[in-house]
Amino acid sequence: MPDERISAAAKRVFIALDFPSAQEALKLAEKVAPLGVGLKMGLELFTSEGPALARDLAGRGDLFLDLKYHDIPATVGRSVAAATRLGVAVMNLHTSGGEAMVRAAVEARDATAQETGATPPGLIGVTVLTSLDGDDLRAVWGDSADPNASAHAVRLAERSQAWGLDGVVASAKEAEAIRAACGPEFLIVTPGIRPAGADVGDQKRVLTPAAAIRTGASHLVIGRPVTRADDPHAACAAILNELAEALA
Ligand code: C5P
Numbered sequence: 001m002p003d004e005r006i007s008a009a010a011k012r013v014f015i016a017l018d019f020p021s022a023q024e025a026l027k028l029a030e031k032v033a034p035l036g037v038g039l040k041m042g043l044e045l046f047t048s049e050g051p052a053l054a055r056d057l058a059g060r061g062d063l064f065l066d067l068k069y070h071d072i073p074a075t076v077g078r079s080v081a082a083a084t085r086l087g088v089a090v091m092n093l094h095t096s097g098g099e100a101m102v103r104a105a106v107e108a109r110d111a112t113a114q115e116t117g118a119t120p121p122g123l124i125g126v127t128v129l130t131s132l133d134g135d136d137l138r139a140v141w142g143d144s145a146d147p148n149a150s151a152h153a154v155r156l157a158e159r160s161q162a163w164g165l166d167g168v169v170a171s172a173k174e175a176e177a178i179r180a181a182c183g184p185e186f187l188i189v190t191p192g193i194r195p196a197g198a199d200v201g202d203q204k205r206v207l208t209p210a211a212a213i214r215t216g217a218s219h220l221v222i223g224r225p226v227t228r229a230d231d232p233h234a235a236c237a238a239i240l241n242e243l244a245e246a247l248a
Helices: 004-012 020-033 043-058 075-087 099-116 134-141 147-161 172-183 209-215 231-248
Strands: 013-017 038-041 063-069 090-094 122-126 167-169 186-190 217-224
Touching: 004 231, 013 020, 013 231, 020 038, 020 147, 020 231, 038 043, 038 075, 038 147, 043 063, 043 075, 063 075, 075 090, 075 099, 090 099, 099 122, 122 134, 122 147, 122 186, 134 147, 147 167, 147 172, 209 217, 217 231
Parallel strands: 013 038, 013 217, 038 063, 063 090, 090 122, 122 167, 167 186, 186 217
Antiparallel strands: none
16 A cells, blocks of 8 residues: 555544543554554543643644533633644534634634644534433423434534534534535544454444445544554554555
């Protein structure tokens, strides 16, 4: 497989650094970042280690800051500006925070990138958490809430696009409908990825890397199949090979 195909595949992958300490996260990053993959820093690692580690990781590869902002527009706008200054490549927020919050985030991202001369990071929406089903939605939003969590997710993806976001995080279950609704350029970042034969863990619905791309995902979030592998570098390289073949 030519190197440029592997590099193109690597640009579509974020390895989830779900670790409690900088030491463990950096150890893993050192093994996989040379392959050209992106890295994902979530709430656990950010809460433990903070922006200094985010800045460090952003210097090693594309960093997806997965903090799922959801607050009043002014607070989210200032947080997005701060994350833009850290040099992250992608960050996310809950689209259910509403139009004013989403538009404040987009405005703050653009203004900060212009001010610093940095490439504006991608801003993507969280639609419906995959841990919620129709009963949960009704318990939170009342009996009139759409009991179909998938339909709700697709509608929120359309709102995300209309309000200026670059894409959404979505389960493989919804990727196809979102791709059809939002067109070819919209980013669809999909977790729940397992190479054939890998341990499923607590994920309920999984797809192989190649199948997720065929379903409409533009980017994949991959955690344990790489981070808990005996040889994370080799596991990641094998996934990139599979992906490069699917993209060819
Ligand atoms: O280890 P695994 O590949 O299951 O990790 C998936 C990553 O994607 C984790 O960081 C998890 O928090 C995240 N994620 C997910 N399902 C969602 C949203 C995010 O698994 N619906």
